[in-house]
Amino acid sequence: MDLLRSLAIGLYLEKPTTWLHHLDPRVKLMWLMSFLLSPLLANPLWRLSLVGLLLLLFLLASIPFRVFRQQMGWLVIIAILVFLITLIAPDGLTIAHQPRLPSLDWGTPVKSYNYVLFDQDLLWGHKITITRQSVDLAIRVSSLIFTLIFSTNLYLLSTAPEEITAGIEELMKPLGYFKLPITEIVLTLTLSLRFIPLVMEEIQNLVRSMRTRGINWQKLGIRNSLKVWVLVLERLLENLLLRAEQIAVAMEVRGFTSPNEHKVQWHDLRLRWPDYLALAILMVFWWLRFMWGQ
Incomplete structure (x- = not known):
């Protein structure tokens, strides 16, 4: 899957x-x-x-x-x-309702309301x-x-995720007059959108590794099964932190020390x-x- x-x-x-x-x-x-x-x-x-x-x-x-x-x-x-x-x-509405009809003149048709x-x-x-x-x-x-x-x-x-962040940055530019870090916020949003597939990939790899080991969960019991899942979650957290560190190192190598000094324009809006x-x-x-x- x-x-x-x-x-x-x-x-x-x-x-x-x-x-x-x-x-x-x-x-x-x-x-x-x-x-x-x-x-x-x-x-x-x-x-x-x-x-x-x-x-x-x-x-x-x-x-x-x-x-x-x-x-x-x-x-x-x-x-x-x-x-x-x-x-x-x-x-x-738990109160009892009493049907009420408005006062009508002679010859006026009565419309039923239920x-x-x-x-x-x-x-x-x-x-x-x-x-x-x-x-x-x-x-x-x-x-x-x-x-x-x-x-x-x-x-x-x-x-595309880059288009979303570029559009949000353009719309948030007026907030820069209030000394808000617009570029840093948009860069964080871009990295978050790009990090979602990495999280899904790590979860997928751990699920496949658990299946290949053929663990019999019924024999383990509830307590031992919880221990196994705690180990899996710890491994997932370690892998995600390792991926985040790799992204940070790659950005530093390419000169992304500050968003204002190294800015890439992905799309011409x-x-x-x-x-x-x-x-x-x-x-x-x-x-x-x-x-x-x-």
């Missing part, structure tokens, strides 16, 4: 290159923050529209379906389970009650989980006409959010 390919950790998709890859990372970061902030205090219809918009972006980008199945297939299952569990769970949408007794004695509050809460929770994870993963799929178009659509997006999604 290859952990680097099987786990859904937002890996960068190098091939095929889609139109999302060519957008400026700063523009994509603005869209990501919009997807994360716009569901706040929004109505359920807007939240469902965000889910549909994200799926539409995924289809228009022509990302292979295998990527969706490997990295985001579990998200759809979790969102559906959260929706169903929240739908049939108690809505939190707070309880579904109320059915099951064969084994349990009762399922679905109310308007539970439907609204189910939509809010499930759509928020889906939007949060799917939008972040879509951003990581179409943006320039806004092009697709980026301006994306920014214009983003303005329309927020206009619709305040006019229609409130």
Whole structure:
């Protein structure tokens, strides 16, 4: 089993290159923050529209379906389970409701309003009650989980780690007037993103080494099994510290003594006409959010 390919950790998709890859990372970061902030205090219809918009972006980008199945297939299952569990769970309103009808004039049609949408007794004695509050809460929770994870993963799929850090550095430059170490923060973020595959590789190597030794965990018992896992964790920590030391030595040899003295520009960030178009659509997006999604 290859952990680097099987786990859904937002890996960068190098091939095929889609139109999302060519957008400026700063523009994509603005869209990501919009997807994360716009569901706040929004109505359920807007939240469902965000889910549909994200799926539409995924289809228009022509990302292979295998990527969706490997990295985001579990998200759809979790969102559906959260929706169903929240739908049939108690809505939190334990008070008794009395149906009330407004005073109507003669000739005005009476519109029926039911707070309880579904109320059915099951064969084994349990009762399922679905109310308007539970439907609204189910939509809010499930759509928020889906939007949060799917939008972040879509951003990581179409943006290289160096582009992410370069875009964040450009957006954080105004904070330099407050004497904040922007370059050091971005360099640390870059090294952290690059260190994640090394961690996964070390874990994968230790798991394979444990399998090749054919340890009989049942004969060891709980106490001895815990001792073995403690030794494995110690070995993992030693290997990670060794990798970190090797990276530090390699940076010192190449002259990375200070970020201000030795700075490498990975990408030339320039806004092009697709980026301006994306920014214009983003303005329309927020206009619709305040006019229609409130």
